[in-house]
Amino acid sequence: MQKGGVTLANRIEKDLIGKKLIEDSSYIGINTIRALENFNLHSKTVNHNLIKDIALIKKAAAIVNKNLNNLQAEKAEAIIQASNEVIEGKLNDEFTISAFQGGAGTSTNMNVNEVIANRAIELLDEKKGNYDVIHPLNDVNMSQSTNDVYPTGLRIAAIRLIRKLSNSLADLQEALQVKENEFSDVIKLGRTQLMDALPMMVGQGFGAYAKAIERDRWRIYKVEERLRQVNLGGTAIGTGLNATNKFIYMITDVIQDLTKLGIARSDFPMDITQNCDVYVEVSGLLKSCSVNLLKISNDFRLLSSGPKGGLGELKLPEVQAGSTIMPGKVNPVIPEMVAQVSMRVIANDSAITMASSMGQLELNAFTPLIAESLLESLELLNNAVIIFRERCIEEIKVDEEKCRENLEKSTAMVTALIHHIGYDKSSEISKQALREGKTIREILYEENILSKDKIDQVLNPFEVTRPGIPGK
Structure with missing residues (x-):
């Protein structure tokens, strides 16, 4: 095979379907190659937070299997080191499968298994693809199944992001409360149904926004509890075939130690393997938060409209030029961005709801859509909330004269x-x-x-x- 005029060495890997040529420099294997061919959507790749936490599970499994004498110490140490490199993001380029894939996440799990196996083989000074040394399934995936690894990785990744979002919302609430106090004696016109209503203080409006965000912060903080139970050790359908009781108990303890999260063994793994309602619950709270952010951002756009032909009561920070044809125009781009993120999260909630309802019997094949949508929502919301606070809310000013003028005219x-x-x-x-x-x-x-x-x-x-x- 030639690439850019350079002849590349290749290895041959085979599976039950046939054989494939793979570049010797690559850490992926035949299962990943087939996934790249089958799901060639040229779209989002699997969220790296999920990849890293699946690698953490592989690390934990290697530690436990080593302690149980199921895995030779040399093999286990190589798998642990390779897993650490994935967790640290050193092998990110090896994970390019589309987030939207059939197989309930099997392709993602196999991608992680193959990359860790081949890197571990390399660490033992052997050639990649020599699975007699370390096998992606027999060794890296020992006592596991995609159906317990994938949801466990998703839950860990989601909990980490939930904590970040909760903290960001707390900061946003505080920023709104600062504005509540700052504008506590500035009177303006309150409006209902966009029509003149009653007088109010500008600070009172910000206080109402702060209360809404306070509820979101608390709800999202608490929902972590719903994700703590995992089915790891349940293997394919939750019965635990090919995983011993010692492995099941020990791996949860190791993951608790590695993550410092309150991860707990489910008392009925089959439930978590097949039912996805918890993701719907979490997503629903993200949707609630998005509804509040959408309302607040739209209020800011309306109250800052003008500057001469609109309400003009709020002055948003000017962060970039607003037009390629109208000189001097500045748009409320930060609230517009927040509104779009909010709409995306609401759309993701619909996808999560539909995908969660599509599970059949002992497994839900559409977990990849749930994972991508949930993790994207968490990341988008966290980043949007931070930007909203730093680049808009903290710098908002009030045109007191305009506020009084609009009130007096009403x-x-x-x-x-x-x-x-x-x-x-x-x-x-x-x-x-x-x-x-x-x-x-x-x-x-x-x-x-x-x-x-x-x-x-x-x-x-x-x-x-x-x-x-x-x-x-």
Whole structure:
């Protein structure tokens, strides 16, 4: 075989289907080659977080099988070292299979098995592909199945990302609370159904956003508990065939030690092998978070619209030029990005829901779609939340003059008069103000309906933005 004018040496590998030529320099094997051919989608490759945590399981299995004398010490140490290199990302280029694959993740598991086996063989100064030295299945995959390794790797990867996201949401909540305090005495017009409603403080709006994110942070923090139980040792369908009880108990303990996570043995591995409802539950909470982020980002876009022809009450940081044809235009690109990420997570939730419902009997063949969608959602949300906080929320300013102008031009203040002059008279004043282009305060002064001191007392910003009856 030639590549770029250079003749490459090849080895021959075979399986039950036939033979394949593989470049000697490559760590992959025939199973990975077939997966690359069969799922040649030119799309996303398998998430590297999943690859690394499957490699961690291979490391744990080698440690346990060595301690149980199922695996020679020299072989085990080579597998452990090769697994570490995968975990550290040193062999990332060897994992190029599409995330969307048939076989319930078998191709991904075999990819990891073959890369670890061939690297371990190389560490023992033997030629890659010499599986008499270390075999991808007999040694690296000993006492395991894709059907317990893959979901366990997914759960570990998801827990790690959930912790990151929970921390990022806590930081976002804090940033919103800072703005709540910063703008606590800036009055603006509140709106319902996009129509003028009641006065409010700008800080109150940020406080409401902070409460929503607080709920998201707490829900996502707690959902880790749903993912801690694993079916490792259940092998193909959860019965544990070809895995001893000693292996099952020991490998969970080793994984706990390696990950420092509260991973626990399931008391019924067959449940976890075939049922994927937990992923739907986790994804549902990510969707809830996305709904809140979408709402907040859209509010920011609306409140910052203009700067002259829109509401113009918020000033978002200017981070890049907004147009190739309109000089001076700056767009709310960070909230737009957050909105798109949120929509993607919501779409991923639909995919996870459908894929989870498609399981049949003792296995769900569509776990790769669940894994890719869930891990993508977690990564996207975490990164988007960090960017939203750092490049938008922390630098938001308020145009106090515009806020007051919009409020004064509206009829929002008239509601404060109901307990003093009645609903009907308040309604009349509202219509008059709109008809004559005057403020509520101006109409009240002119009509002498109340004393000036009383009007000022009733329409005091701090009176109309808190519980109670203004002026009483």
